[in-house]
Amino acid sequence: MxxxxxxxxxxxxxxxxxxxxxxxxxxxxxxxxxxxxxxxxxxxxxxxxxxxxxxxxxxxxxxxxxxxxxxxxxxxxxxxxxxxxxxxxxxxxxxxxxxxxxxxxxxxxxxxxxxxxxxxxxxxxxxxxxxxxxxxxxxxxxxxxxxxxxxxxxxxxxxxxxxxxxxxxxxxxxxxxxxxxxxxxxxxxxxxxxxxxxxxxxxxxxxxxxxxxxxxxxxxxxxxxxxxxxxxxxxxxxxxxxxxxxxxxxxxxxxxxxxxxxxxxxxxxxxxxxxxxxxxxxxxxxxxxxxxxxxxxxxxxxxxxxxxxxxxxxxxxxxxxxxxxxxxxxxxxxxxxxxxxxxxVDVKSGVSLSQQSDGLHIKDLDIWLPNGRTLLEGFNLSLEPGDSLLISAPSGYGKSTLIRALTGLWPHARGSARYDRARTLTLSQKPYLPLGSLRDALWYPLPPHRDHDLELRLAMQQVGLQHLGEQLDEEQDWAQTLSVGEQQRCAFVRALMVRPSVLFLDESSSALDHANETRCYQLLKQTLPEAILISVGHNASLERFHRHVLELQGEARWLHRKVVQPV
Known part of the structure; x- marks a missing residue:
């Protein structure tokens, strides 16, 4: 029965x-x-x-x-x-x-x-x-x-x-x-x-x-x-x-x-x-x-x-x-x-997320692991349009988990965050390139706009992918065709085309050499001057592209400081 x-x-x-x-x-x-x-x-x-x-x-x-x-x-x-x-x-x-x-x-x-x-x-x-x-x-x-x-x-x-x-x-x-x-x-x-x-x-x-x-x-x-x-x-x-x-x-x-x-x-x-x-x-x-x-x-x-x-x-x-x-x-x-x-499955985020057209405001944020170990407690932060934050810490201290909590993907958290959720984009360390044409992959998650091909080719040239310009209509398994560095540069092209107001970068330049990393971050700062950038990274060289640095120190402790002369 x-x-x-x-x-x-x-x-x-x-x-x-x-x-x-x-x-x-x-x-x-x-x-x-x-x-x-x-x-x-x-x-x-x-x-x-x-x-x-x-x-x-x-x-x-x-x-x-x-x-x-x-x-x-x-x-x-x-x-x-x-x-x-x-x-x-x-x-x-x-x-x-x-x-x-x-x-x-x-x-x-x-x-x-x-x-x-x-x-x-x-x-x-x-x-x-x-x-x-x-x-x-x-x-x-x-x-x-x-x-x-x-x-x-x-x-x-x-x-x-x-x-x-x-x-x-x-x-x-x-x-x-x-x-x-x-x-x-x-x-x-x-x-x-x-x-x-x-x-x-x-x-x-x-x-x-x-x-x-x-x-x-x-x-x-x-x-x-x-x-x-x-x-x-x-x-x-x-x-x-x-x-x-x-x-x-x-x-x-x-x-x-x-x-x-x-x-x-x-x-x-x-x-x-x-x-x-x-x-x-x-x-x-x-x-x-x-x-x-x-x-x-x-x-x-x-x-x-x-x-x-x-x-x-x-x-x-x-x-x-x-x-x-x-x-x-x-x-x-x-x-x-x-x-x-x-x-x-619980589809509700532990963090109360609300829509706000400008700025990013985090209040009383607590984050813990499924085993109960606390990663962050009572965290507060406010960022204005054009601000940028670098999250730095050794591996295992919860840098990516903090990004997941702020985007509503981590259930073991509480607090609140207000920002423009309708225009948010996250670039991960291993970019997702869907099956289909290269144009589809570069515009993801938006449908491709063929009338913006000149802008798309310019963005590809700016990040050093001009050699792929003639392959926009080719359908391949691009995740297997391109190197990890090329995939990460594709993700930066995606950000330049989507133009989010809040951009999370979760070690999204880890496979790039210093010159390419510098070029990609400078493009973001020039092309998206009003966007809020929140980066996760290990390289100290990234500090110069951010106004704020958050150092996670373990046992729910952190240090928040400002960069003196950011780029």
Missing amino acids: QTLRNFWRLARPFWASEQKYPALLLLLGTVLMTLCLVGVNILTNFWNLHFYNALQDKDYAGFLLGGVQFIALQVGTAAFTVAAFHFQQKLTLRWRRWATRNMLGQWLGSQRYQRLKLTETDVDNPDQRIAEDIDLFIVKSLKLSLGLLTSVVSLFSFLHILWQASSLVSVPFAGQSLVIPGLLVWIALVYALLGTGLAFWLGRALPRLNFMQQRREADFRFSLMRLRENADSVAHYRGEAMENARFNQRLEAALENFWALVKKQKLIMGYSTFYLRSATVIPMFIMAPQFFAGAFPLGRLTQISAAFGEVHAAIAYLVEVFPELSAWKSVIDRLIGFQERLDK
Whole structure:
């Protein structure tokens, strides 16, 4: 029941969204085509009666008529199957588009992707959950639910035929022939329930194994992706042997779980194959005495056998789809776990951030680590337009954490900060260059403005990237193509084009030589004279570009001083 509740929690938003009416029409079309297929199966069952009776009676005209009817039934089956597939795939497409966009919106909204990384470290491979698990959830949900609908309709459709046929079966009892009402129905029910119970018992470990398989496969793919992203660093370290060992370790973990899964699936497959196929001969053996006694013709026996198979298959539906059912449950468990973490993550900043068109004012700022160690306490600062602040400290003293707290990305903080949040930009030590053209990367996070290409090329020339001017429209993985120094200069171009009123620079010139660093900071001071610059850096040479210096000294202590003659 918990799985069904989790399923509805994941599915309900789509069926309550603006897409519900088109989706309901597609679902109705799928259901109608599925019911038509059940109707064809019922007609096929009666076709068995007349066709095999014609064979037994050597009725050639009846045989030919049966052949024509068989072709018509197959045409109907093909048409309804294709139509059901069409409606189902259209519904899958619409549902997946909405569900993926919805989860992407939640993941990106309020910067949950970053907060999950900081606070929910046990969330593994969110990319797989969004890209793959949503698709599996929708496909398997529709397939299993429509299969269940077919089974229920088939059960009640063929139950009447099987119940009537039970009157033809007599059981010897106390020297008399006893007719048990619905005997074949009760036999099919008992056989199906026993078989289903045993299947669930044999496959009780499958959901857990499927869950682990998806996780380990995703971990293996992620490790391969990490090597591609950090190819230069690994090559410099000559870490191929270590990487290969880690790849093999994750591969073996996935294959070990896969083999455990295969062993369980073999057991279920062998059992279900025997169980489902054996059901087709049970009614024949039960009714054989009356058939050979001439109580009814061959067509009747064939019809009853087929009806018994349909009823049994409908009741035993869960046995047939048990491997898929376990995989469906594991997908639901993964998605609901991800959804719960998205719902639970605290999107509120510990620091009260408010909009102010000019200046930056920090009041009573406290910052601490998740383990409770205090980094900063009771910090106050006011900066006016054009002011600049350098945050200096040894590694691990909280320089970057202070930037995160001021931008609302660090939850372990309190206090208040007022500045122009609508026009703020942060340049990090490792700039993010999105996939796409170089122009897209330089304008990020704004859309590119082609009518400002002259300004863009000038800015590129000013920071020493003129050699890339003819590649603005080229689409490459620029994070892999450019050196770290070139990437950092791209980030400075980005700042010159976006023109923020508050610019945070988190060691954003660490890979630049002294000349390039000086050139980039001078450009910022000349081009953005009213912007507030807050830099994090280790180089003492940066002091001359800032009016204020904040030295973090550890144990919540700091020293704030002014630079005598800043540039």
